[in-house]
Each structure stands twice: as C-alpha cells, then as structure tokens.
Amino acid sequence: MVASGLRIFNAYPAFARKGEMFCCYPFEHKPIPRWLTFGGWLGGARNWHFAMMWVLVVNGLIYLAFVYLHGEWRDLVPRKGDIRDSWQMVKFYAFKRKDHPHQGKHNALQKTAYFLLPVAGAVAVMSGIAIWKPVQLSVLTNLLGGYVWARYWHFMAMLVIVVLSVIHVFMVFAVDPYSIPSMITGNYDERNSPEARNARPFYHLFPRRQPPAPPPAAT
Amino acid sequence: MKIDQNEFVTLGGIDRREFLAWGGIVSAAFLAACDSRGPKSAEKLLRYAERKNRVVERALFRHTSMDAVGPGAYDAGNKLPSYFISRTVPVWDESVRGKWALEVSGLVANPLRLTLEDLQRLPRVSNRVNHYCVEGWTAVETWTGCRFSDLAKLARVSPEAHYVDFQSFDDDYHESWDLESAMHRQTVVAYGLDGKMLEPAHGAPARVYSPVKLGYKNTKYLTKIVFMPRMNGGYWSDMGYEWYGGT
Numbered sequence: 001m002v003a004s005g006l007r008i009f010n011a012y013p014a015f016a017r018k019g020e021m022f023c024c025y026p027f028e029h030k031p032i033p034r035w036l037t038f039g040g041w042l043g044g045a046r047n048w049h050f051a052m053m054w055v056l057v058v059n060g061l062i063y064l065a066f067v068y069l070h071g072e073w074r075d076l077v078p079r080k081g082d083i084r085d086s087w088q089m090v091k092f093y094a095f096k097r098k099d100h101p102h103q104g105k106h107n108a109l110q111k112t113a114y115f116l117l118p119v120a121g122a123v124a125v126m127s128g129i130a131i132w133k134p135v136q137l138s139v140l141t142n143l144l145g146g147y148v149w150a151r152y153w154h155f156m157a158m159l160v161i162v163v164l165s166v167i168h169v170f171m172v173f174a175v176d177p178y179s180i181p182s183m184i185t186g187n188y189d190e191r192n193s194p195e196a197r198n199a200r201p202f203y204h205l206f207p208r209r210q211p212p213a214p215p216p217a218a219t
Numbered sequence: 220m221k222i223d224q225n226e227f228v229t230l231g232g233i234d235r236r237e238f239l240a241w242g243g244i245v246s247a248a249f250l251a252a253c254d255s256r257g258p259k260s261a262e263k264l265l266r267y268a269e270r271k272n273r274v275v276e277r278a279l280f281r282h283t284s285m286d287a288v289g290p291g292a293y294d295a296g297n298k299l300p301s302y303f304i305s306r307t308v309p310v311w312d313e314s315v316r317g318k319w320a321l322e323v324s325g326l327v328a329n330p331l332r333l334t335l336e337d338l339q340r341l342p343r344v345s346n347r348v349n350h351y352c353v354e355g356w357t358a359v360e361t362w363t364g365c366r367f368s369d370l371a372k373l374a375r376v377s378p379e380a381h382y383v384d385f386q387s388f389d390d391d392y393h394e395s396w397d398l399e400s401a402m403h404r405q406t407v408v409a410y411g412l413d414g415k416m417l418e419p420a421h422g423a424p425a426r427v428y429s430p431v432k433l434g435y436k437n438t439k440y441l442t443k444i445v446f447m448p449r450m451n452g453g454y455w456s457d458m459g460y461e462w463y464g465g466t
Contacts, residue, residue, distance in 0.1 A: 008355065009355065012352070014356070017356070018350075046353070134349070138286070
C-alpha cells in the first residue's frame with residue numbers, strides 16, 4: 001500500500017491546487033525515489049492500491065475486533081501518567097536513568113505507539129476514502145478540510161505508520177527479540193523481558209544469570 | 220528454578236543466522252519488487268478487484284451529490300494543464316473537414332447533429348467546479364455549456380441505453396461512461412471556460428466536462444456522443460486506468 005501510494009503520489013508530488021501554493025509541505029514537486037515505489041506506472045500503482053485497500057481494511061477490522069473481544073484494548077488505551085511514564089522510558093534509553101521503569105505488558109512508549117498506530121490507520125483509511133470519492137462522499141472530504149488537505153492527511157498518516165513500524169521492528173530486534181516467537185505462538189517468558197534484563201537497545205540482550213538458589217536450610 | 224542455557228543463544232527456536240538469512244531473503248524480494256508492476260499472475264486479480272470496485276462505486280453514486288468548491292479556493296486560470304494525445308494541439312480545420320457539428324446517436328429515437336450555434340441555443344449553465352485529475356491534482360475552473368441531460372432529453376434516449384461513449388477528433392481518443400454519471404446535473408457539454416470560448420488547448424470547440432469523473436474520462440474535442448447498451452472502454456481505460464474513474 002505504501003509503495004504503490006508513493007508511486008501514485010509521484011504523478012503529482014505536491015499538494016497545491018493548480019494556481020495556488022501549499023503551506024505545509026517542504027518538498028513540493030520533488031518526487032519520491034523510484035526504488036521506494038511499486039506499480040511501475042500510475043495506472044498500475046492505482047490498480048494495486050485500489051485492490052489492496054480492501055485487504056488493509058479487512059485486516060484492520062479483524063485486528064480491532066480481536067483487540068476489543070480479547071479485552072486487550074485495556075493494555076493500549078492512554079491512561080493518566082502515560083506521558084510521565086513515557087518520559088521515564090526516554091530517560092532510561094538515554095542513559096539518564098539507571099533502572100528500567102516498571103511496566104505492565106508494554107512499556108509506556110510502546111503503549112503510545114500501539115495506540116497511535118490504529119489511529120493513524122483509521123486516518124489513512126478515512127482520508128483515503130475522502131480522496132477516492134471527493135464528490136460522492138464530500139461530507140467526509142470536507143470534514144478533513146477538502147480534497148487537498150485530505151490528500152495531505154493521507155500522506156501524513158502514511159508517514160506516521162511507516163515511522164512507527166520502522167521503530168517497532170528495530171526495537172523488536174534491538175531490545176526484545178524474545179518476543180518474536182511469542183508473536184506467533186503466544187506465551188512469553190517474563191524472565192527474558194526487557195524489564196527483567198534492564199535492556200536498552202543492544203544492551204543486556206542476554207538475560208541476567210539468576211543467582212544460584214540458596215542451599216536448603218538445614219533442619 | 221533452573222534455566223536452560225541454550226535458550227539464551229536462540230530466539231525461540233530460530234537462531235541468529237537463520238534470522239539474518241530470512242531477513243536477507245525478505246529484503247531481496249522487496250528490492251526486486253521495487254517499482255515493478257508486480258507479478259504477471261496478479262493482473263487477473265487486479266482486474267477482478269477493479270470490476271468489484273466498480274460495483275461499489277456505482278452503488279455510492281448519487282445524482283444529488285454535487286461538487287462544491289471550497290471557500291477561498293483560487294481559479295487555476297492559465298495554470299490548468301493542457302492535454303491531448305495527438306502530436307500537436309488538435310484543431311478542427313473547417314476548410315478540410317467542413318463545419319464542426321456534434322453528432323448524438325446510437326440508441327436514441329431522435330439522432331441529432333448540432334453545430335456550435337445549436338449547442339449555444341440550448342439552456343446554458345456555468346459551473347464553477349473542481350477538476351480532479353487522476354494524477355492527484357485539482358484545479359478550479361468555470362465551465363459553460365449545456366447540460367448533458369438536456370441533450371439526452373432532446374435525443375430521446377432509449378431505455379436500453381446504459382452507457383454512453385464520448386468520441387473525439389484527437390486521434391482515436393474516446394471514453395465511455397455509465398449513463399448515471401453522464402445524466403448528473405453537473406455534467407455539461409462545455410464550449411466555454413472561465414467566461415471565454417473554449418480554446419483548442421482545452422478541447423475546442425466542445426468537450427464533455429463533469430466533476431463526477433476524473434479528468435481523463437472527460438473527452439475533449441468532441442465529435443460524437445453515442446448511446447450504447449454496453450460499455451465501450453476508452454483510450455486510458457484500455458491502457459489500464461480504471462474504467463469507472465468516478466469521484
């Protein structure tokens with residue numbers, strides 16, 4: 001979706017309406033490098049984009065339904081103190097704090113990312129529909145500020161999704177590779193958790209040796 | 220509790236080397252796919268998706284949905300790109316082809332042949348609307364002409380007509396539409412742009428113009444409007460753009 005979208009974007013790599021300027025994009029008329037795009041030409045990319053959009057939407061709905069039915073949304077919704085906790089995580093990663101902040105299933109930065117991701121996904125889908133049908137669904141398009149802005153939000157939502165995904169995948173390998181098998185099989189050995197290892201990116205990748213069990217008390 | 224030492228050097232059954240190998244394969248596949256059209260075998264699936272999308276798009280279509288220009292939008296004026304497929308700007312040469320006239324034919328009870336003056340005598344509308352290009356840009360312009368629906372009424376379209384083909388003298392450029400979109404109130408056979416007569420750069424003497432279709436569906440340099448029982452593709456639709464191309 002991203003690569004074919006970038007190919008579509010390259011047909012007019014700008015946001016301004018003809019005869020106008022656009023305030024908020026510094027790279028107007030600078031195309032995206034071809035190697036980042038998919039589809040070969042505008043028509044091909046559009047066909048891929050309009051076919052795969054259904055996969056994206058169905059996948060997103062299954063995800064939301066699953067998170068809702070399993071109650072796992074509770075681990076993701078923002079709560080009071082999240083900003084403070086996120087700041088503590090930043091300090092920890094920046095070596096300004098010694099111990100890994102205590103966390104539940106996710107640390108505060110993860111929670112923020114995993115909450116923002118579906119939000120960005122929803123914005124991407126909504127703004128996508130808005131620029132697909134700017135006349136028939138003009139209510140939606142106008143809600144987003146009109147066609148030009150809807151196209152801008154579509155681009156920005158994509159950027160957020162890409163940035164979050166790249167950081168996410170990087171952090172999986174750099175901080176918590178033990179979670180990779182559990183993404184598929186479930187189960188997670190808490191002894192390997194970043195908190196238990198006091199792990200920063202590429203620091204303490206291996207779990208701490210547990211101190212030998214004290215000898216049983218003599219009776 | 221005793222911890223199995225081996226657990227530390229493997230990531231749950233997959234060791235680091237395997238992981239790097241898989242990563243390499245995935246990235247190589249990704250790079251190979253870059254800017255390609257995708258696998259040939261996918262084309263069938265893409266065409267299927269386009270047909271299904273068409274059903275969704277036609278279901279979304281409402282005659283009451285009107286394009287409206289947002290507040291504060293400027294007219295594109297001379298920034299409106301000019302586009303044609305011939306090597307030079309197509310100009311109707313009266314000395315060679317005789318007087319230009321628009322033919323309305325096909326599944327109609329009353330076929331028409333309308334000169335530019337005939338078109339101008341029909342009820343005139345001016346719509347200040349968006350132009351939605353397939354490339355992603357928009358342009359605000361005022362199009363003046365007669366409503367397509369008025370022409371259809373004059374020609375007395377048969378109930379068997381479900382599609383309409385707009386043909387031109389710009390080589391073999393044509394695009395066929397679903398009849399609903401053509402009958403939309405903002406679809407006009409335009410001979411005026413921004414208060415002036417249409418210039419050859421933008422489709423003179425007359426072109427079809429509607430904000431409910433993407434730019435490439437709006438045939439310029441019109442010669443014929445043919446009512447049809449079936450769709451008849453189009454220049455860009457046959458190249459791979461969506462046939463429906465609705466907004």
